[in-house]
Amino acid sequence: MIDSIKIIQPDDWHVHFREGEMLSVITKYSSRVNKRCIAMPNTSTPITTSIEAVNYKKLIEDNSDNDNFEALIPCYLTDTLNIADFEYALQNNIFIGGKLYPNNATTNSQFGVNNIKEIYNIFEILEKYNKTLLIHGELNRSDIDIFDREKYFIDEELQQIRKSFKDLKIVLEHVSSDYGVDFVKTNNNIAGTITPHHMLLTKKDVFKDDVVNPHHYCMPVVKNENDLLSLRKAACFNNSKFFLGTDSAPHHVDYKKQNDSLKAGIFSSSNSIELYALIFEEENALENLEVFSSINGPKFYDMDVNKNYLTLNKEDRIIPEYIEEGNIKIKNFYANKNINWKASHLHV
Numbered sequence: 001m002i003d004s005i006k007i008i009q010p011d012d013w014h015v016h017f018r019e020g021e022m023l024s025v026i027t028k029y030s031s032r033v034n035k036r037c038i039a040m041p042n043t044s045t046p047i048t049t050s051i052e053a054v055n056y057k058k059l060i061e062d063n064s065d066n067d068n069f070e071a072l073i074p075c076y077l078t079d080t081l082n083i084a085d086f087e088y089a090l091q092n093n094i095f096i097g098g099k100l101y102p103n104n105a106t107t108n109s110q111f112g113v114n115n116i117k118e119i120y121n122i123f124e125i126l127e128k129y130n131k132t133l134l135i136h137g138e139l140n141r142s143d144i145d146i147f148d149r150e151k152y153f154i155d156e157e158l159q160q161i162r163k164s165f166k167d168l169k170i171v172l173e174h175v176s177s178d179y180g181v182d183f184v185k186t187n188n189n190i191a192g193t194i195t196p197h198h199m200l201l202t203k204k205d206v207f208k209d210d211v212v213n214p215h216h217y218c219m220p221v222v223k224n225e226n227d228l229l230s231l232r233k234a235a236c237f238n239n240s241k242f243f244l245g246t247d248s249a250p251h252h253v254d255y256k257k258q259n260d261s262l263k264a265g266i267f268s269s270s271n272s273i274e275l276y277a278l279i280f281e282e283e284n285a286l287e288n289l290e291v292f293s294s295i296n297g298p299k300f301y302d303m304d305v306n307k308n309y310l311t312l313n314k315e316d317r318i319i320p321e322y323i324e325e326g327n328i329k330i331k332n333f334y335a336n337k338n339i340n341w342k343a344s345h346l347h348v
């Protein structure tokens with residue numbers, strides 16, 4: 001039995017650090033194991049300018065418990081961006097790229113774009129500077145079933161974007177369906193991030209009879225068994241087009257469900273790499289964890305692979321239900337369940 005693995009230090013290409021006290025409590029969980037994290041710009045006032053990006057990056061890095069930790073910031077794309085500032089920020093690596101949130105697809109996406117064609121000029125700029133377009137790929141329309149939003153987005157928007165901007169690098173974030181996996185695999189210049197929860201949950205874990213589990217509710221919502229299996233296969237079997245992105249997205253436990261409205265988001269940073277290790281081990285693919293967690297991502301973003309290493313040891317333990325600090329109380333993903341890995345230390 002393998003009781004220890006050593007991997008190149010991972011990066012997490014999709015994290016929500018939030019703001020205020022929440023940010024100061026949760027940042028250490030991501031900087032615990034990762035060298036770099038993409039910090040999603042859907043804060044209560046979205047990050048749309050170079051100054052906001054510089055300040056947000058500094059705020060996160062100042063709150064990390066690791067001196068080498070780096071927060072990478074994409075611009076929240078809107079149809080009212082200051083184009084000169086956007087170009088300046090791309091040229092100076094202040095923005096790693098641009099994040100497209102279709103209107104009202106998830107938390108704080110009410111500032112997102114209604115008509116994607118109206119920001120095609122922004123895609124042109126990203127393409128020109130070889131910067132990445134990160135996409136929350138869901139079409140949110142009243143006639144579309146919640147489980148089909150990814151498929152409709154691909155068919156009605158992404159196909160067109162792909163055709164119009166052939167050299168634009170695209171990341172389909174938190175791929176959640178077999179349909180999405182297939183699109184990423186069969187198109188050029190596109191990669192996908194995959195979360196632990198989309199490889200551990202199906203819709204039965206969210207919707208049971210007439211009860212909804214708010215702690216398993218996220219966007220895109222988890223889907224069927226065949227989608228879960230397809231995502232596991234894509235992550236575990238060395239496909240260079242998929243890499244680590246937890247989409248860890250905490251909400252205070254008291255606000256997760258309020259007035260019958262559910263807040264989407266699952267918090268997994270506290271056990272992120274361990275959850276991936278558990279999944280890769282179940283798939284007999286532990287030897288492929290490193291390429292998914294630490295190599296495919298930087299390659300796609302044209303960045304260097306990290307120099308340090310992380311050791312994970314076999315250690316049976318139970319994930320505690322909550323993280324509680326000051327006024328913050330967050331439910332851990334996979335709470336009260338057994339996990340058999342523990343990240344031990346970073347080393348050269």
Ligand SMILES: [Zn+2]
Nearest residue numbers: 016040247249
């Ligand atoms: Zn997200």
